[in-house]
Amino acid sequence: MPMLQKTEPKAAPPPVEKIKVKVNGCEVEVPKLTPDWQGKLVPTTMIQACAAAKVDVPHYCYHPKLPVAGNCRMCLVEYGTQALGPDRKPVFNPDGTPKIAKAPRPAIACATPIAPGMEIYTDTPAVKQMRQGVLEFLLINHPLDCPICDQAGECKLQEYSVDYGQSASRFVEPKVHKPKRVDLGPRIVLDDERCILCTRCIRFTREIANDDALGIVNRGSYNTLTAYPGKTFDNNYTLNTVDICPVGALTSKDFRFQMRVWFLKETKSICASCATGCNIIISSREEKIYRYEPRENPGVNSCWMCDYGRLNYKWIAREDRLAQLRSPKDQVGVRQTGPDGRERPPANSQAKWGAVLKEISGILERAESGSVAIIASARQTNEELYLLHKVAQRVGAITDSAPRLGEGDSLLLNADRNPNSAGARLIGIAGEPMGSNLARIAARIRDGRIKTVVVFGEDVTRHGIGADLLGRLDLLIVSDILPNETTRLAHYLLPGCAYPEKRGTFTNAKGQVQKFMKAVEPPGEARPEWELLHELLFDVAGQDGARSIEGLFNQMTAEVPAFKGMTWAALGDLGARANT
Amino acid sequence: MIVKRNKLNLWERLYLPAIIGGFKVTVRHFFKKKVTMQYPEEKWVVPEGYRGAPYLVKDQEGRTKCVSCQLCEFVCPPKAIRIIPPGPSGAPDAGNVEKAPHEFEINMLRCIFCGFCQEVCPEEAIFLMKDYSLTGTRREELIYDKEKLLALGGVHQDRIRKWKKKADEAQAQGLAP
Numbered sequence: 001m002p003m004l005q006k007t008e009p010k011a012a013p014p015p016v017e018k019i020k021v022k023v024n025g026c027e028v029e030v031p032k033l034t035p036d037w038q039g040k041l042v043p044t045t046m047i048q049a050c051a052a053a054k055v056d057v058p059h060y061c062y063h064p065k066l067p068v069a070g071n072c073r074m075c076l077v078e079y080g081t082q083a084l085g086p087d088r089k090p091v092f093n094p095d096g097t098p099k100i101a102k103a104p105r106p107a108i109a110c111a112t113p114i115a116p117g118m119e120i121y122t123d124t125p126a127v128k129q130m131r132q133g134v135l136e137f138l139l140i141n142h143p144l145d146c147p148i149c150d151q152a153g154e155c156k157l158q159e160y161s162v163d164y165g166q167s168a169s170r171f172v173e174p175k176v177h178k179p180k181r182v183d184l185g186p187r188i189v190l191d192d193e194r195c196i197l198c199t200r201c202i203r204f205t206r207e208i209a210n211d212d213a214l215g216i217v218n219r220g221s222y223n224t225l226t227a228y229p230g231k232t233f234d235n236n237y238t239l240n241t242v243d244i245c246p247v248g249a250l251t252s253k254d255f256r257f258q259m260r261v262w263f264l265k266e267t268k269s270i271c272a273s274c275a276t277g278c279n280i281i282i283s284s285r286e287e288k289i290y291r292y293e294p295r296e297n298p299g300v301n302s303c304w305m306c307d308y309g310r311l312n313y314k315w316i317a318r319e320d321r322l323a324q325l326r327s328p329k330d331q332v333g334v335r336q337t338g339p340d341g342r343e344r345p346p347a348n349s350q351a352k353w354g355a356v357l358k359e360i361s362g363i364l365e366r367a368e369s370g371s372v373a374i375i376a377s378a379r380q381t382n383e384e385l386y387l388l389h390k391v392a393q394r395v396g397a398i399t400d401s402a403p404r405l406g407e408g409d410s411l412l413l414n415a416d417r418n419p420n421s422a423g424a425r426l427i428g429i430a431g432e433p434m435g436s437n438l439a440r441i442a443a444r445i446r447d448g449r450i451k452t453v454v455v456f457g458e459d460v461t462r463h464g465i466g467a468d469l470l471g472r473l474d475l476l477i478v479s480d481i482l483p484n485e486t487t488r489l490a491h492y493l494l495p496g497c498a499y500p501e502k503r504g505t506f507t508n509a510k511g512q513v514q515k516f517m518k519a520v521e522p523p524g525e526a527r528p529e530w531e532l533l534h535e536l537l538f539d540v541a542g543q544d545g546a547r548s549i550e551g552l553f554n555q556m557t558a559e560v561p562a563f564k565g566m567t568w569a570a571l572g573d574l575g576a577r578a579n580t
Numbered sequence: 581m582i583v584k585r586n587k588l589n590l591w592e593r594l595y596l597p598a599i600i601g602g603f604k605v606t607v608r609h610f611f612k613k614k615v616t617m618q619y620p621e622e623k624w625v626v627p628e629g630y631r632g633a634p635y636l637v638k639d640q641e642g643r644t645k646c647v648s649c650q651l652c653e654f655v656c657p658p659k660a661i662r663i664i665p666p667g668p669s670g671a672p673d674a675g676n677v678e679k680a681p682h683e684f685e686i687n688m689l690r691c692i693f694c695g696f697c698q699e700v701c702p703e704e705a706i707f708l709m710k711d712y713s714l715t716g717t718r719r720e721e722l723i724y725d726k727e728k729l730l731a732l733g734g735v736h737q738d739r740i741r742k743w744k745k746k747a748d749e750a751q752a753q754g755l756a757p
Contacts, residue, residue: 143746147649147702148679177750181678256668257679260650 019044022119023053030114037065037207043113046120047075050109055122058131058160060138060246061198062110065303067207070111072138072198074160076130077109078102082117106130131164139169141176141221142247143193151248153261157196176221185233187253187307188242195225195249201241208304209237209411225249236306236413243293243303254311255291264290267519268573270506272379272419272499273309276412277508279573280305282313282500282519289313289500289520297574300512306413316498316520320483323524325349326493327356349525357532360477360492361539363452369396373441373450375465376401376429377457378418380529381504382513382563383549385420386556387533388456389429394537398444400437401430402458414509419499423507426562426578438463445469453477456529457496459484479529495526502528503549505571507578513566514575515553626710631693633711634686635733636726637704639741643674644730645705648681652697652706660690661697676747684726688714704736 017032030052033041045068050057060072083091083101091099100119106127109120121127138157146152178192197216202225206212213233218224227233242252264283271278271292278301281293292313294305364372374397376388385401392399401424408415424430431437442465444450451474453460461467461484470476470489478490481498501522505515522528530552546552550568557563562578570576591597617624626632639645653661664683671680697706711732716722724732750756 147647147651148677152649174749174752177746177753177755179755180676253668257648257665257670258667259665260654262654263650 019114019116021049021114021117023050023055024121024123025119026053028053037063037067046077046079046107046109046112046114046118049114050077050120050122057109057122058156058163059110060156060196061200063200063203063244063303065208066200066203066244068111069199069203070108072196073108073134074131074138075109076106076127076134078106078121078124078127079112080119080121081115128164131160132166135160135164136166136170138196139165140171141178141193142196143175143191145194149191149194149248150251150256150261151194151245155248156246178222178224182226184227184250185238187311188233188238189251189253189256190225191249191251192224192226194247196247197223197225198246200244200246201225201250204241204244205233205235205237209235209240211235211237214241236308236409237304237411239307239310240294240304252291259285259290265519267500267517268295269500269516269519270419270514271305271309271312272506273306273312273417274406274408275414275416275418275421275509276301277419277506277512277514278305278309278412279514280309284500284519287520289316295573297514299574300508300510300514301412304412306409306411308413313500315482316500318482321523321526322480322483322487322493322495323522323526324493325352325356325495325525326490327359328491353525353527353532354535356492356494357535358539361536363475364391364395364536367395367452370398371450372397372452372454373444374399374429374454375438375441375456375458375460375463376424378402378404378421378424378430378434379457379499380420380424381499381502382420382423382427382507383504383552383556384456384529384533385424385427385429386560387530387537387552388454389427391454391533391537392429397454398437398441398450399429399431400441401434402438402460402463403433403435416509419508420506422509422511422578422580423505423513426507426511426580427560435463438465441465442469445472448472451475455479455486455490457481459486461485479532481526494529494532495522495524497522497526497528501526502530504528504530505553505575511562511578511580512575513563513571513578515568515571620713626712630710630712631695631708633688633693633714633732634691634695634697634706634708634729635711636684636706636729637733637736638730639736639738641744642735643677644680644726645703645736646681646684647674647677647679647703647705648684649679649702651700651702655696655700657694657696658690658692660687660692661685662687675743676750677743681726684729686724686729688722688724689719704738707733707736709733 018029019032020027020029028049030044030049032044034044034048036042047057047062057075059075061069062075080100080102083099085091093099098117146158152158180191180193182190182192184190202214205214213227213231214225216223217226239252242250263285265285267282269280269282271280279295279297281295282289283291292310294301294303296303372395374388374392376385376399378401404417405415406417421434441450446469453473454477456479467485467489476490477492478487479494479496480487481496487493499516500519503518505513507513546555553568557566562580564579566576636646648663648665650663653663662685663681666679666682670678674680693708695708698708714722
């Protein structure tokens with residue numbers, strides 16, 4: 001992953017040369033050199049100095065993770081440098097302070113390097129006028145169709161119009177019209193009239209995604225963004241251009257006209273579609289997930305995520321989700337649905353769970369050592385795998401989890417499609433290599449040595465333990481999210497939660513332990529696996545752990561050497577590196 | 581607090597003058613123009629600017645003016661409005677407007693007739709009209725759906741037809757609207 005390695009922090013950073021500049025009269029000290037989008041050290045620019053001074057400079061084309069283009073002119077600021085006399089020596093004021101010679105012309109803050117003693121002014125009347133002027137030009141041919149634009153509510157053009165826009169347009173001529181609803185690729189719709197030609201999308205797809213598919217054609221006010229003739233904009237990273245588009249020109253077909261952004265609740269989470277563990281924001285409203293967006297984490301995914309992971313959320317709201325607790329004793333209950341069509345937990349759900357878990361723990365208690373196998377999933381969280389490992393140790397069970405491989409790429413997508421393979425390895429529940437114990441378990445079921453199998457989140461019939469073998473078992477306990485062959489054969493079926501429905505941590509391929517939060521409610525009787533495992537372990541081992549995910553995580557870090565020293569609170573938004 | 585009762589004087593104790601005074605008022609009103617209205621047979625003239633039930637309107641071409649921007653749903657204080665946007669395919673018969681609500685519901689039992697929806701609407705698609713007596717026999721009857729709201733709202737005579745202007749301009753420049 002060339003892009004990511006560059007942004008990773010170095011072990012021993014060399015001493016950083018600092019420069020003092022003044023932003024609106026406040027002195028700040030900034031490094032002389034700053035890593036650019038490739039991680040190469042380049043002179044720090046005025047916009048970065050302003051950011052260090054917590055002064056916001058409006059901009060469209062500038063993006064910290066893209067090459068600088070400097071074409072939108074929105075970040076124009078005034079500045080001054082230390083005045084030099086005819087002898088090239090600094091001139092001082094009578095009071096001893098250095099004399100500042102204000103530059104005759106403004107400069108774009110995104111592309112102008114800073115110099116020692118420089119003074120930057122972002123709040124002068126001239127700067128305000130320049131911003132108003134630039135905005136008026138940008139709005140000349142803009143269609144102003146905010147009511148039908150998906151970007152409305154998170155649009156930079158709207159935001160800066162509130163700050164610097166005029167209430168009435170001085171432009172009386174007909175606007176230049178451009179193609180609308182252009183089908184740019186399988187996942188993107190382009191509205192050329194809304195485009196402000198910042199070229200962020202072009203730079204992204206050329207430099208980051210290495211697919212030079214987009215460009216601008218025609219001249220002057222007829223400038224039009226388009227895909228290369230005959231080519232569709234179709235790579236695994238196209239939807240990132242929708243995120244970085246400051247206006248509503250590039251919109252996602254998946255999210256198009258689905259929900260206005262101001263209704264969406266944003267939850268910090270982790271993408272579970274591969275072992276990279278991209279940081280994401282889940283946008284949901286009324287227990288329905290509408291979209292995933294990448295969340296910046298310099299050490300993991302920078303500002304990006306792949307389309308495959310981004311669109312892999314629809315299964316969470318599937319109609320056939322497992323939502324009912326099933327035990328051999330009970331009859332098929334009456335399903336209750338709420339007004340939204342999703343299943344509701346019955347009134348006695350909690351009591352039912354308690355009774356079923358008591359039964360299971362009783363059976364596991366009595367089982368003789370070696371007669372139990374536990375098959376975990378590397379899609380489970382660290383906490384769940386830790387609890388499952390403890391259960392396995394208690395009953396002397398053989399454990400493993402199933403590998404899940406796909407095709408990786410050089411940017412973000414990992415060939416390992418399990419989000420927590422590293423966690424399963426570090427906790428010690430996976431075979432070495434992962435999946436190597438599965439054949440052994442199959443053989444022992446055939447011998448009749450293993451009589452009880454506990455399966456979490458995997459369809460074992462696809463991993464060499466077929467329906468015939470499962471039929472020989474005395475007891476099959478399965479927890480899963482969606483129905484499959486294994487859940488059909490289960491004696492006890494414990495409906496679990498998808499990761500946006502619970503909290504927990506994943507360990508990504510590099511060993512970064514990252515936490516995710518709960519975005520939506522689980523359907524019906526489904527419960528977070530860590531909760532039911534904790535209850536089960538309490539029944540089996542008689543030891544009380546933590547009743548909250550925070551306490552459970554802290555208990556795990558105390559016991560698992562790889563996670564030593566971590567706490568839930570200290571994980572923060574970016575996670576922490578495991579000791580591998 | 582103790583209220584002191586004044587003793588009545590002779591004139592007040594006479595009783596008849598008060599009766600006559602009362603009758604005078606009655607008789608005066610007997611010959612005046614009558615103000616009582618035989619509601620519901622007789623209906624009240626609703627004044628201009630009255631805030632009655634909010635309905636959706638169509639434009640002169642028969643297009644649903646609402647584009648499901650959901651600002652009214654957002655601003656509605658009692659959350660009486662519920663809109664389901666059209667989804668990725670948009671509204672096929674809306675032309676260059678692209679969007680129209682898939683479903684639009686107003687719960688008239690929740691509505692407080694504040695007029696925020698009309699004020700916030702960027703498309704002039706919802707108006708508080710003059711209906712004030714909404715009745716039904718079940719709660720569901722008073723959740724008005726899109727068809728009902730449009731039928732009750734009727735046609736709004738637009739002066740500025742911005743979408744038509746946009747389409748005409750684009751066509752003049754050789755672009756299909």
